[in-house]
Each structure stands twice: as structure tokens, then as C-alpha cells.
Amino acid sequence: MGSRAEGLEERLKRSLRRLKWEMDPFSWSQLFIVLAAFAAFMLIPLGMVIVRSFYTSGGFTLDSLKLVLTDDYYFPLRVHLTSDFPFISMEGVRGSLYHVVEYTRPTGEVVKIIYITGWDFGVLVNSLVVATSTAILSTVLGFTLAFIFAKYKFPGAEALRIISLIPLLSTPFVGAIGLKRMIVSDGVLNVLFHDILRVIPFKVEITGLPAVIMVQTLIFYPIVMLNAYTALISLDPSLEEQAINMGASGFRLFRTITLPLATPGVEAGALLVFILALEDLGTPIVFKGTVAEKVLTFQIFNRIFTPAGLISQEATTLALILLVISAVVFVAVRRYVSLRRYAMLGKGGIWRPRRRRLSNKTVVLVYVFVFAVLFFATLPHIGVTLLAFSKEWGTTILPESYTLNNFKAVLADEQARRSIVNSLVYSGIATVFMVILGVSAAYLVSRKKGVPGIEALDLLVTLPIAVPGIAVATGLFLTYLGTPLSPTISGAPLLIASYTVRKIPFTVRSVFSGLEQTDKALDEVAWTVGASRTRTFFTIILPLIALNVLAGGMLSFIYSMSEVSTGIVVGDANHRDAPMTWKMYDMLFHGLAGGLAQPAAMGFMLMGLQFVFIVGANLLLRKRATALIGV
Amino acid sequence: MVKIRTVDLTKRFGEVVAVDHVSLEIQHGEFFTLLGPSGCGKTTFLRCIAGLELPDEGKVYFDDQEVTEVPPHKRDTGMVFQNYALWPHMNVFDNIAYGLKIRGYKKEEIRKRVMEVLKLVKLEGMENRTPHQLSGGQQQRVALARAIVINPKVLLFDEPLSNLDAKLRIEMRAELKRLQRELGITTLYVTHDQEEAMSISDRIAVMNQGRVMQIGTPQEIYKHPKNEFVARFIGQGTFLYGEVVAKDGERLKVRLEAIEKEVLAVPSHPEANPDVGDRVLVMVRPESFELAPETRDSNEFEVEVYHVSFLGNSLRVQARAGDAPFVIEVDPDEEVPVGKSIKVYASPELTLAIRL
Numbered sequence: 001m002g003s004r005a006e007g008l009e010e011r012l013k014r015s016l017r018r019l020k021w022e023m024d025p026f027s028w029s030q031l032f033i034v035l036a037a038f039a040a041f042m043l044i045p046l047g048m049v050i051v052r053s054f055y056t057s058g059g060f061t062l063d064s065l066k067l068v069l070t071d072d073y074y075f076p077l078r079v080h081l082t083s084d085f086p087f088i089s090m091e092g093v094r095g096s097l098y099h100v101v102e103y104t105r106p107t108g109e110v111v112k113i114i115y116i117t118g119w120d121f122g123v124l125v126n127s128l129v130v131a132t133s134t135a136i137l138s139t140v141l142g143f144t145l146a147f148i149f150a151k152y153k154f155p156g157a158e159a160l161r162i163i164s165l166i167p168l169l170s171t172p173f174v175g176a177i178g179l180k181r182m183i184v185s186d187g188v189l190n191v192l193f194h195d196i197l198r199v200i201p202f203k204v205e206i207t208g209l210p211a212v213i214m215v216q217t218l219i220f221y222p223i224v225m226l227n228a229y230t231a232l233i234s235l236d237p238s239l240e241e242q243a244i245n246m247g248a249s250g251f252r253l254f255r256t257i258t259l260p261l262a263t264p265g266v267e268a269g270a271l272l273v274f275i276l277a278l279e280d281l282g283t284p285i286v287f288k289g290t291v292a293e294k295v296l297t298f299q300i301f302n303r304i305f306t307p308a309g310l311i312s313q314e315a316t317t318l319a320l321i322l323l324v325i326s327a328v329v330f331v332a333v334r335r336y337v338s339l340r341r342y343a344m345l346g347k348g349g350i351w352r353p354r355r356r357r358l359s360n361k362t363v364v365l366v367y368v369f370v371f372a373v374l375f376f377a378t379l380p381h382i383g384v385t386l387l388a389f390s391k392e393w394g395t396t397i398l399p400e401s402y403t404l405n406n407f408k409a410v411l412a413d414e415q416a417r418r419s420i421v422n423s424l425v426y427s428g429i430a431t432v433f434m435v436i437l438g439v440s441a442a443y444l445v446s447r448k449k450g451v452p453g454i455e456a457l458d459l460l461v462t463l464p465i466a467v468p469g470i471a472v473a474t475g476l477f478l479t480y481l482g483t484p485l486s487p488t489i490s491g492a493p494l495l496i497a498s499y500t501v502r503k504i505p506f507t508v509r510s511v512f513s514g515l516e517q518t519d520k521a522l523d524e525v526a527w528t529v530g531a532s533r534t535r536t537f538f539t540i541i542l543p544l545i546a547l548n549v550l551a552g553g554m555l556s557f558i559y560s561m562s563e564v565s566t567g568i569v570v571g572d573a574n575h576r577d578a579p580m581t582w583k584m585y586d587m588l589f590h591g592l593a594g595g596l597a598q599p600a601a602m603g604f605m606l607m608g609l610q611f612v613f614i615v616g617a618n619l620l621l622r623k624r625a626t627a628l629i630g631v
Numbered sequence: 632m633v634k635i636r637t638v639d640l641t642k643r644f645g646e647v648v649a650v651d652h653v654s655l656e657i658q659h660g661e662f663f664t665l666l667g668p669s670g671c672g673k674t675t676f677l678r679c680i681a682g683l684e685l686p687d688e689g690k691v692y693f694d695d696q697e698v699t700e701v702p703p704h705k706r707d708t709g710m711v712f713q714n715y716a717l718w719p720h721m722n723v724f725d726n727i728a729y730g731l732k733i734r735g736y737k738k739e740e741i742r743k744r745v746m747e748v749l750k751l752v753k754l755e756g757m758e759n760r761t762p763h764q765l766s767g768g769q770q771q772r773v774a775l776a777r778a779i780v781i782n783p784k785v786l787l788f789d790e791p792l793s794n795l796d797a798k799l800r801i802e803m804r805a806e807l808k809r810l811q812r813e814l815g816i817t818t819l820y821v822t823h824d825q826e827e828a829m830s831i832s833d834r835i836a837v838m839n840q841g842r843v844m845q846i847g848t849p850q851e852i853y854k855h856p857k858n859e860f861v862a863r864f865i866g867q868g869t870f871l872y873g874e875v876v877a878k879d880g881e882r883l884k885v886r887l888e889a890i891e892k893e894v895l896a897v898p899s900h901p902e903a904n905p906d907v908g909d910r911v912l913v914m915v916r917p918e919s920f921e922l923a924p925e926t927r928d929s930n931e932f933e934v935e936v937y938h939v940s941f942l943g944n945s946l947r948v949q950a951r952a953g954d955a956p957f958v959i960e961v962d963p964d965e966e967v968p969v970g971k972s973i974k975v976y977a978s979p980e981l982t983l984a985i986r987l
């Protein structure tokens with residue numbers, strides 16, 4: 001026992017010596033500000049969510065949890081064992097997958113509409129169903145595309161691959177607005193396939209959970225695709241060749257060699273999609289009024305802030321459940337690699353894989369598939385764009401006429417104008433914070449690998465991608481309502497803080513990759529000629545990673561602009577200080593016109609900005625990568 | 632100019648002991664080289680001296696001052712890295728001037744000093760180029776200039792020539808030596824190239840697996856290797872195992888294992904003097920052999936030649952006696968028939984016995 005305690009003391013002493021050696025006052029202050037910011041605006045708020053789910057003024061209670069788990073609205077499912085096959089029966093599922101309505105047009109034509117509404121399993125299971133379905137569909141779609149682009153050679157492949165990444169340039173909230181216009185009964189799809197081409201004898205309208213799943217899949221599949229593509233093209237071609245030489249071919253090769261090697265990347269991507277789908281609030285909001293709103297995120301949002309200025313414990317409990325699900329998924333797999341990759345928006349590896357040429361017949365098949373996917377994947381974006389510029393858009397495939405009036409109307413609306421300014425200012429300030437904190441964190445993680453426990457910092461600053469935004473929003477309200485930072489006094493502090501902690505991974509990852517590409521010997525040689533670490537940081541390191549800082553800052557800025565969860569919640573509490581995303585939400589449901597055109601105009605602006613910033617950031621990084629070669 | 636001293640310096644990376652209780656002294660103005668195979672801990676040792684690694688145990692002294700935990704920027708060393716580590720965002724002038732700026736010199740003084748040192752490393756007129764506009768050799772000189780311009784107490788080199796082509800390497804070697812002699816700065820140099828180490832160093836420490844195997848002048852470690860590792864690592868030789876059967880002062884009689892024979896030998900290194908009954912390695916350097924015209928009473932070997940190569944100033948003969956390979960260097964004018972047996976002789980003074 002004694003020697004063991006001594007060993008511990010020894011170890012502690014060594015760790016302290018190491019710490020003293022690695023960390024100077026400057027590094028300590030960097031570490032301190034990062035930890036302080038995360039503690040204040042992420043960890044403590046999330047802790048409050050946990051605490052307040054169980055504690056009321058009356059002390060510890062499980063009432064709220066019990067209520068949520070037994071209430072028919074949240075969890076109506078009851079399972080019984082039966083004596084007949086399949087020995088199990090379930091009650092409580094409401095609705096049906098679809099129903100059919102027929103009506104007669106004034107012309108006498110009979111029109112059949114199939115409404116795909118989906119079932120309603122209650123809030124808790126609905127969220128899981130949506131997240132699971134989106135993850136599975138995104139994986140199938142993303143992996144298939146990645147496989148096609150990685151393994152086959154055909155004209156236009158590279159261009160098509162880049163086009164298929166377009167959904168990354170948008171968010172579900174904006175995409176949902178665009179897609180909604182496309183999939184209603186007199187929407188573009190029905191007009192095209194039913195009225196004009198007449199290839200389908202009925203109309204289809206998708207609402208409810210299926211609509212949410214469709215939007216999310218079309219926005220998120222590129223995440224799996226990126227992961228899978230990277231994995232597939234970085235496979236050592238000789239492995240596959242070896243297998244072929246040993247007689248494996250076709251499907252067998254795929255099943256025994258290709259798939260297992262690509263699995264970790266794909267799995268990680270699928271899990272990230274699961275979490276992003278689970279925490280998505282934008283899409284349910286757009287499809288408000290259908291079963292789509294019976295998901296965790298929307299229910300929390302709807303309950304979080306009562307007009308009396310109170311936060312319902314029900315909302316807190318729901319937020320806790322959401323948090324627990326994401327945490328379990330995250331921990332269960334522990335592959336946060338894909339979070340990093342997502343935050344980088346990388347374009348894949350550098351190997352030149354061997355691609356197979358296809359027979360003409362197969363090329364046609366491949367084209368049909370790829371174009372079909374791209375058709376649907378670009379629908380949300382085309383939809384937003386058309387809506388934004390449409391004057392009148394009835395039951396025709398394209399708007400009857402175009403106008404800038406939607407933009408003019410937005411800019412004439414004083415509240416909308418202010419929301420744009422608010423978004424720009426908050427995101428701008430948050431970006432300054434993200435750059436300071438993000439560069440600090442990335443520097444510590446990349447350059448202080450010897451400091452015991454530094455991996456935890458890496459995890460901490462990457463984690464926000466996997467933490468549901470609405471849970472953070474709930475926590476921030478719980479923690480700061482009634483303090484000087486209260487959103488009822490000013491929306492700015494919490495929004496800036498929330499943007500900062502939630503979108504910082506984009507800056508961290510970009511800066512981190514810059515640091516990893518910069519030889520550590522460049523810092524060390526500066527030390528040897530007499531520069532302190534602080535001085536080296538500012539005169540050597542920062543100039544060398546300036547482009548990564550800029551690119552990372554741009555990504556963080558643009559994702560702050562399109563942040564939904566905190567924005568809408570805070571905006572609801574304080575209209576004057578609300579950001580753009582709240583104004584879009586407000587226009588969707590409380591606007592005078594009530595139409596989609598004006599929110600779409602705002603969405604279009606966001607999408608445009610996002611496009612410019614993301615493409616710009618990627619161009620910057622690519623240029624830098626080549627500029628460094630040969631030094 | 633300082634004297635560098637380490638006491639039991641030890642550095643571990645997890646399970647690997649990169650530097651294992653190394654104690655040595657580098658004198659004022661000495662050109663001291665660490666030589667050893669890849670992965671033996673040379674770089675790690677150098678980095679401990681520079682302050683880039685924190686040793687797990689042991690101490691480092693500059694003169695009488697302990698610097699073990701002094702951060703690198705307070706050590707006053709100049710270091711040249713294997714890949715030169717020039718800052719790509721600065722031109723040649725700024726790269727060199729950086730250390731002077733930090734020391735707060737006036738602009739004029741900086742200019743003067745940088746120009747001087749540029750002349751010293753023969754890079755006049757290149758001050759406005761950026762690093763990637765320079766050849767490997769030129770980059771190497773900039774890195775050197777940057778290290779010496781601050782007039783450091785210690786110069787540290789980590790395989791600075793290994794990225795250059797063979798011809799340039801030999802040129803730069805001479806130049807480095809000239810500069811070091813002119814400046815008189817205590818220098819620690821790391822290389823795995825024994826020829827380089829031999830030609831440039833005042834003293835060499837041969838390292839293996841984190842430990843120092845022998846320290847000495849190039850002549851000493853070549854002529855008097857202390858152990859089998861050094862004997863085999865430095866230069867060429869003929870190696871025969873055997874047992875000491877008799878000892879008469881400095882003279883040993885060794886019974887060989889591979890050949891039925893007893894030879895006379897001397898201890899290779901005074902600190903490793905074998906006793907009767909000890910197992911030893913007998914080593915003869917190639918040039919210590921001579922072709923034996925008249926019969927001698929001992930140390931004569933009959934070997935079968937299987938390869939002869941002409942090296943310009945000598946002939947290298949590869950031969951065999953039983954299973955034991957012989958490497959012999961003789962005068963280039965000699966005629967040595969391939970496939971025939973010849974007799975060679977190594978005088979007892981040049982037949983070295985190394986205690987195992």
C-alpha cells in the first residue's frame with residue numbers, strides 16, 4: 001500500500017514538473033479563458049438543465065421525469081405480450097403512413113392526392129424515429145454516391161461530385177422552406193410529374209415526420225458522403241488488387257475488403273448525422289402544424305419560455321432527455337473524428353485512387369442515379385431561390401413572374417432590418433471571441449501535447465457540434481434569466497456567448513490543421529535564438545497560420561449567422577434584439593402576408609452569404625496548402 | 632563560450648529510454664560529435680541541451696550553472712535543424728535578423744551584423760530572397776547564419792548536412808569546421824555518418840540505445856575501440872572471437888574459435904584489459920594487414936581470396952579463412968590473385984583484443 005501511495009505522489013510530482021515546464025503565464029491565460037468561457041456558457045448551463053430537471057423549490061423530485069415518461073403526448077406506446085404470433089402487440093401509435101383524398105376539379109377532372117403524413121409515436125419516439133431514419137437514409141445515399149465517385153471513372157464525375165456537396169452550403173431551416181414549396185400538393189414536383197409529364201396518376205403531398213426526414217436527408221447526406229469518400233480513396237489500392245489476384249471479385253470484394261475498411265468512417269458520419277437530425281429545430285418549425293412539431297426540439301422550444309418569464313420544468317426535462325440521447329450516442333462510439341472532419345469541411349484525401357472505367361450501359365445507370373439524387377438534393381436550394389424572387393407563384397412549375405419586391409419588403413420592414421444588423425453584429429463579435437478562444441485552444445492542443453490531460457481540452461472544444469443547441473439554449477435561460485445577462489434585458493450577451501461556444505469547433509479545427517501542417521521546429525528554432533514562447537506565438541506561429549485563422553473565422557461567422565436554436569428562443573423573449581433566424585420564423589407564422597416568399601428572401605440572403613464564405617474559406621485553405629510546399 | 636556538462640541525463644518516451652544516464656563533458660570551444668545509429672537518442676540528447684526537452688532525470692550544466700529546467704530562450708544557444716526550419720514568411724535578411732531584433736539591437740547594428748554574417752557564410756546579395764527561392768545548400772547556410780549571428784554560447788547541429796548531395800556535403804563539412812574554428816564556439820554536432828564525424832570532430836561520443844559507448848578523439852575510437860559495438864560501428868575490420876589463454880604484461884595470447892590458431896594481441900583499450908580465461912573479440916583493421924612474404928611464427932593467416940576491388944589508393948581484398956571473413960587493404964600495386972590462397976600477417980601491436 002505504502003509504495004503505491006508513493007508511486008502516486010511520484011507521478012503527481014512528475015506531472016507538476018512537466019506542467020511547469022510546458023506552461024508559461026501566457027499559456028495559462030489561454031487555457032483559462034477557454035475553460036472559463038466553456039464553463040460559463042456551456043458546462044454550467046448544461047449542468048443547470050440536469051439539476052433543474054430534478055430540483056424544484058420543493059426539493060428533489062422525479063415528478064417531471066415521470067410525467068414526461070407516462071404522458072400520452074410524449075410517450076403513448078404500450079407494449080403487451082400476447083399468446084399469438086408475433087407474441088407482442090403495441091398500442092398508442094396514432095395516424096397512418098398515408099391517406100388518400102379525391103376531389104373533382106371544376107373542369108370535371110378527378111384528382112387523387114396521396115397525403116404521406118407518417119405515424120405519430122409520441123414526442124420521444126418520434127425524435128428517435130426521425131434521427132434514425134435520417135441517419136440510415138443519409139448513409140445509404142451518401143455511401144452509394146461516395147462509392148460511385150471513388151471507384152468509377154465517367155465523364156463529369158468530378159463536377160458532379162462537387163455539386164453533390166452543395167447541401168453542405170445550407171442549413172435545414174432554410175432548406176426546409178425551399179423544399180416545402182416543392183412537395184405540397186400544388187408544388188413543383190406534383191405539377192411536373194402529375195400535371196405536365198403525367199407520369200404519375202396521383203399527386204403526393206409529404207408532411208409530418210416524413211417531410212422532416214426528407215429535408216434532413218437531403219441536407220445531411222454529404223456528411224456521410226465526405227467521410228465515406230475519404231475512406232474509400234485512401235484505401236490502399238494494392239489491398240484490393242491483392243484480393244482480386246486471390247480470386248475475389250465483384251460483390252465479394254466489396255463485402256470482404258472495401259466495406260470493412262470504409263466502415264469506421266461511414267459509421268462515424270452516420271452518427272454525426274443522427275445527432276444533427278435529433279437536434280434540428282429548424283425543419284420541425286417550418287412544418288409546424290403537422291406531426292412534425294411533435295419532436296423533442298420543437299416541444300422544448302415551445303415550452304421553454306412562458307409569457308410569465310418562467311421556464312417550465314417540463315421543457316428542462318425534455319432538454320435533459322435530448323442531451324442524454326446525444327451523449328449516449330456520442331460516448332457509445334467515441335469516434336469524434338468525424339466531428340473534426342465536419343468542422344473542417346475537408347474535401348478528402350490526396351491519393352490518386354485507381355478508378356474503373358464503366359461500360360456504356362452502366363454509365364447510363366450511374367447517371368440516372370446521380371442525377372436523380374442531385375435533382376432532389378438541389379430542390380431545397382432551388383426552391384428557396386425561386387421563392388425569394390417570385391412575384392406570384394400559383395400552380396405552375398416556375399413562378400409566373402419575377403421581382404425583387406420580396407427583398408424590398410424585407411428591407412422595408414424595420415424589425416427585419418434590425419434583425420439583419422443584429423445577426424451581423426452578434427456573429428461578428430462572436431467571431432472575434434471564437435478566433436481568440438479557438439486559436440488559443442488549437443495552439444494548446446497542438447503544441448502542448450506533453451501537458452497531462454490536454455486531450456480533454458481537445459474533446460471539450462470539439463464537443464459542441466454534438467450538443468443539441470436547444471439544450472444549450474435551455475441551459476442558458478435557466479442560468480442567466482434574472483441576472484444582468486438576462487435575454488429580457490438584452491439579447492446580445494447570450495446570443496454572442498451561445499454562438500461562440502456552439503460554433504467554435506469550426507475555428508478550432510481549421511486553426512488546428514494549420515498548426516499541424518506547420519513544423520514545430522519553426523517554433524523551436526525561434527526559442528533557441530531567444531524568443532520567448534509568447535513572442536514566438538505572435539511573430540512566428542500566428543503569421544504562419546493566418547489563412548487558417550481567417551478561413552476558420554469565416555466558417556464560424558457564417559454558421560453563427562444561421563444558428564437557429566438559441567436565436568429563436570432568445571428572439572422570442574426579446575424581439576428587439578432578435579437575429580435573422582428568429583425573424584424568418586416570425587415571418588413564417590406571424591407575418592401579415594403569411595407566405596413563404598419573404599422568409600425565403602431572407603433565407604436566400606443567408607444561403608448566398610454561406611455559399612460565398614464556405615467556398616471562400618476552402619479556396620483560402622487550398623491556396624495555403626500549396627504555398628507551403630517546397631519550403 | 633562555455634563548458635557543457637551532463638550528469639546522468641535520462642529521457643524516456645513511454646517505454647523507450649531515449650537517453651539513458653548519459654554523463655559527459657564538452658570543453659570550451661570544442662567540436663564535439665554524437666555519433667550513433669538511427670534512433671539511438673542523439674537528437675533527444677541534443678534537444679535536452681537546447682532546452683527543447685525536459686529530461687526525466689539528471690542535470691545539464693553550462694559552466695557551473697545548472698540549466699536543466701531553464702527554458703530554451705534563456706540558454707543562449709544557436710541551433711541548426713536537419714530540415715533547416717527557415718521561416719517561410721520572412722526573407723533571408725529577416726530570418727537572420729530575428730534573434731538580433733529580440734535582443735533589442737539598433738537597426739543599423741542589425742544591418743551591419745547580418746551583412747557580416749552573410750559574408751561569412753558566402754550568401755552576399757541573397758538577403759531579399761525568400762527561403763523557397765534558395766537551394767538546399769543555401770538554405771543550410773541561412774540556417775547556420777541565423778544560429779551564429781546572435782553569437783551564442785553553444786552551437787547545436789542536428790544532422791545539418793544529411794539533406795545535401797554528397798559533393799556539397801563534403802564542401803559544407805570543411806566550411807562548418809572552418810567557421811567553428813574561427814568563431815571558437817563550443818559545438819555539439821549530431822550525425823549518424825561516421826566518416827563525417829571522423830573528419831570534423833575534436834572528440835566523438837559513440838552512442839547506442841541511449842547510452843554512451845565510448846568517448847574519444849577520432850583516432851582513439853578508431854584505433855582503440857572500447858567494446859564490440861564501437862569496434863564494429865566505426866570503420867571496417869576483420870573480427871574473430873577467441874579466448875585469452877596467456878598473458879604477459881601487455882601481450883595476450885588468444886586462442887581463436889573459427890580458426891585452429893593462437894594469435895598474439897594487445898588490449899584494444901586500457902580500460903578494457905582482458906584477463907586469462909576471458910572471451911574476447913580480436914579485431915584487425917584492413918590496413919593493419921600486410922602480405923607475408925617470409926614465414927612468421929605467429930599472427931600469420933592463410934586466406935582464400937574471393938573478391939578484390941580497386942579503391943584508387945589501395946586494393947581491398949575480401950577473403951576467407953574457414954568461415955571467418957577477412958577484409959584486407961594492401962598497396963594498389965600488389966598483385967592479388969582471386970580464387971587463390973595468400974598469406975597475410977598482422978603485427979601483434981595492431982591485433983586488438985576487446986573484452987566481451
Ligand SMILES: Nc1ncnc2c1ncn2[C@@H]1O[C@H](COP(=O)(O)OP(=O)(O)OP(=O)(O)O)[C@@H](O)[C@H]1O
Binds near residue numbers: 667668672
Ligand atoms: N517525441 C517523441 N515521442 C516518443 N518517442 C520519441 C520521441 N522522440 C524520440 N523518440 C524515440 O526515442 C528514441 C531516440 O530518438 P532520437 O530522435 O533521439 O534518435 P536519433 O538518434 O536522433 O535518431 P535519427 O538518427 O534517426 O535521427 C527513438 O526510439 C525514438 O523513437
Ligand SMILES: [Mg+2]
Binds near residue numbers: 675789
Ligand atoms: Mg535525430
